[in-house]
Amino acid sequence: ESVLNIISESSKPLIIVGGGDWDEKGAKDLVHFAENNYIPIAVSFRRQSLVNNNSTIYIGDLSTSVDMNLIKYVKSADLILVIGARLGEMTTKGYTTITNNGNQKIIHIYPDSNELGKVYKPLIGIESNSSECAKILRGKAIKNITWKKWTKMGNDNYIRYSTPSPYKTEPDMGKIITYLKHTMPNNTIVTIDAGNFSGWIQRFWTFSEPFTQIAPTSGAMGYAIPAAIAAKIAKNNTQVIAFCGDGGFMMSSQELATANQYDIKPLIILINNNMLGTIRMHQEIHFPRRIITTDLINPDFKLLASSYNLHSERVQKTSEFPNALDRSIKSKKAAIIEI
Structure with a gap:
């Protein structure tokens, strides 16, 4: 009272x-x-x-x-x-x-x-x-x-x-996240890795069901993929999407072997900027003339996905995303969409 x-x-x-x-x-x-x-x-x-x-x-x-x-x-x-x-x-x-x-x-x-x-x-x-x-x-x-x-x-x-503003360069992540949230079911479980990319999901995704957001509050990289696999095991009939950057993806991508072995089918949205973006941001803010070990030379993610028996897509323009998502869902397999 x-x-x-x-x-x-x-x-x-x-x-x-x-x-x-x-x-x-x-x-x-x-x-x-x-x-x-x-x-x-x-x-x-x-x-x-x-x-x-x-x-x-x-x-x-x-x-x-x-x-x-x-x-x-x-x-x-x-x-x-x-x-x-x-x-x-x-x-x-x-x-x-x-x-x-x-x-x-x-x-x-x-x-x-x-x-x-x-x-x-x-x-x-x-x-x-x-x-x-x-x-x-x-x-x-x-x-x-x-x-x-x-x-x-x-x-x-x-x-x-939470409404995306006009964006002049490609791809437009605001439009992609908006399209994705309107296409997927309301009870879709979203796992989010650590990194600057997460701002797009946190800002533009609309959560309407309890416990559909799974993400570390500690800033732990490499979280999203194993979390998505675990969520898909627990909720096999629910759509599960993992969002991760290329740095976080490389820290736990070996768990895709688990997904393949046990026929677990999350959708992974890999946002690739070829760097450890958050650390790079702080370097450029605080030590602009000392950019050290934040550039990444990544593998071919489509080939890597294929080696794990996953469906894969690479999106470079916003207009390519809807068809890439449709093919990924229809594949009936775990899938990676690299943006």
Whole structure:
């Protein structure tokens, strides 16, 4: 009741959701509570599938590809209800997004009491499992809601940011991701490797079902392919897509032998720029005259795929992608589309 009273006294409330202790019902319970009370929800790094991104209360993700307008929005909130997220470096953009200076109240609900108040001092700190908390909140109604315009502003901004802008060079990854998400089923499981390429997926893919995003929050390269194989084993009748860069692909591509041996059929989208892009970015920013060991001489990925008995495609123009995707799906095999 104290939490509800504090929310009702605010004019710009915000919920930030994250963590790994959710179940499917808990995630839906929280969205039900937020939608009934028009409270906007942002998610922490790689927790986008906890909230239906089509919901009118969803405002985006606090991740590596965070929208600057979303940061301003979070800074403007007068109350932040945090459920399951740690409020770590990534979620807070180096501890700069949330101020906790007296103008911004925080209610922090987390399953480990050691995290409560570790960085930001909450007005109320509650040790609780996230799904159990959401179950209690589900049926609660707040009277005198005054923040509907505030919530709509956040959702409108998310829609603008997640809509690809015109892109003059080829291939256009915004259009490719948009085509892919509209073509694949809503329950498609997406695994994402570490790297700058992940920004396209995090920004333009729409997650509408719980637990359909699987990705490391630690920046671990080589994650997407084995994760996709495992997901396909667990959910054999569900489409599974692995997104990876060429650097991450080369760190775990040997797992394609497992896919071949056990007839496991994920779709792998390989985004190839012939370099370790994130590391190269930091080199060029911080040491522009010291570019070292970030260029890659890759194998012929189509030949490599063939050696593992996979279907393969190479796309160089946006217009080539739809037919490449269609052939990959119709192959009835594990497939790689190199872009």
